Amino acid sequence: MKTIAIYHHKGGVGKTTVAINLAAALSKKGKRILLIDIDAQANTTFAVGLIKFQLEEHDDLKDKNVYHLLESGTSNFIGDIVRKSQGFIYPEIDVIPAHISLIERQQELTRFSAVFFRLAQKIDKVKDEYDIVIIDTPPALDLYAQVSLIAADYLIIPSDLKPFSNQGLISVQNFIKQTINESKEGLGKLPLKILGVLPSKISTNAQYLKNTFLKQKNVITEKYKLPVMESVICERSALSHCINQSIDLGELEIPDPMSIISYAEKKSDAGIAAAEFELLADEVLAKIE
Ligand SMILES: Nc1ncnc2c1ncn2[C@@H]1O[C@H](COP(=O)(O)OP(=O)(O)OP(=O)(O)O)[C@@H](O)[C@H]1O
Ligand SMILES: [Mg+2]
Numbered sequence: 001m002k003t004i005a006i007y008h009h010k011g012g013v014g015k016t017t018v019a020i021n022l023a024a025a026l027s028k029k030g031k032r033i034l035l036i037d038i039d040a041q042a043n044t045t046f047a048v049g050l051i052k053f054q055l056e057e058h059d060d061l062k063d064k065n066v067y068h069l070l071e072s073g074t075s076n077f078i079g080d081i082v083r084k085s086q087g088f089i090y091p092e093i094d095v096i097p098a099h100i101s102l103i104e105r106q107q108e109l110t111r112f113s114a115v116f117f118r119l120a121q122k123i124d125k126v127k128d129e130y131d132i133v134i135i136d137t138p139p140a141l142d143l144y145a146q147v148s149l150i151a152a153d154y155l156i157i158p159s160d161l162k163p164f165s166n167q168g169l170i171s172v173q174n175f176i177k178q179t180i181n182e183s184k185e186g187l188g189k190l191p192l193k194i195l196g197v198l199p200s201k202i203s204t205n206a207q208y209l210k211n212t213f214l215k216q217k218n219v220i221t222e223k224y225k226l227p228v229m230e231s232v233i234c235e236r237s238a239l240s241h242c243i244n245q246s247i248d249l250g251e252l253e254i255p256d257p258m259s260i261i262s263y264a265e266k267k268s269d270a271g272i273a274a275a276e277f278e279l280l281a282d283e284v285l286a287k288i289e
Pocket of ligand 1 (some may be wrong): 010040234235236
């Protein structure tokens with residue numbers, strides 16, 4: 001089993017889009033996937049079809065989500081919290097959902113140093129049940145980012161390669177050097193291996209691709225000394241359309257999000273976006289196996 005965190009402390013660079021669709025593409029290739037959402041915005045939880053309720057009283061996630069994995073070392077194991085995605089991909093994948101209450105609960109968790117290792121320890125207990133664990137993280141340098149990177153073997157950093165995203169890479173690198181790798185060493189784990197910066201939300205404009213894009217990629221390797229992944233996830237409207245699907249049920253409109261892989265089976269023009277994720281899945285498998 002290999003654990004991959006999808007992380008950048010810059011917001012909106014495509015972390016969730018990459019996490020969910022990479023999980024779907026790897027699952028389609030026959031890998032047993034566990035997808036963990038540890039961002040209070042719960043965008044991954046929504047995208048895999050676990051937030052189809054419209055009223056708070058139907059919120060069945062508040063007492064069973066990723067917070068509960070962190071809360072206790074002796075109970076609440078992955079098998080107790082895990083859910084199946086709903087309508088996301090066929091066959092459905094296993095998901096640990098997040099919840100908006102993660103924000104207010106961070107403070108109380110931070111008081112116990114054992115918390116930092118719990119996600120790693122609980123993932124380790126299911127190492128025979130999954131081939132790959134993917135963690136979608138918050139855009140922060142907080143506790144939730146920390147426990148994710150401590151638990152991960154590999155890191156993918158999605159980035160639109162724009163100046164602010166690049167400048168954010170310095171804090172990502174310092175965070176890994178100063179906080180993450182020391183904790184991993186304490187657990188007897190190898191340092192976090194950076195699979196690379198993954199160009200994400202990249203314009204398909206031919207001029208841009210020929211000129212600016214190449215320069216932007218060089219900045220990552222030359223200035224920030226980070227590897228750039230070969231795969232590219234372009235900016236494609238199908239990637240937002242597939243999570244904004246809904247079903248009309250009389251007066252109610254129920255969200256019906258799905259992976260780009262499932263969406264491309266219905267809409268042939270989404271095939272090009274799905275193919276990019278299949279190539280990304282191949283690259284990831286080649287680099288971790
Ligand atoms: N390749 C893409 N093509 C088109 N739209 C995209 C692409 N990637 C992401 N988006 C859109 O950009 C927005 C932000 O993407 P996403 O939620 O994946 O980023 P994020 O890094 O997870 O954000 P946050 O930091 O808030 O968690 C979303 O509306 C998403 O649908
Ligand atoms: Mg996100």
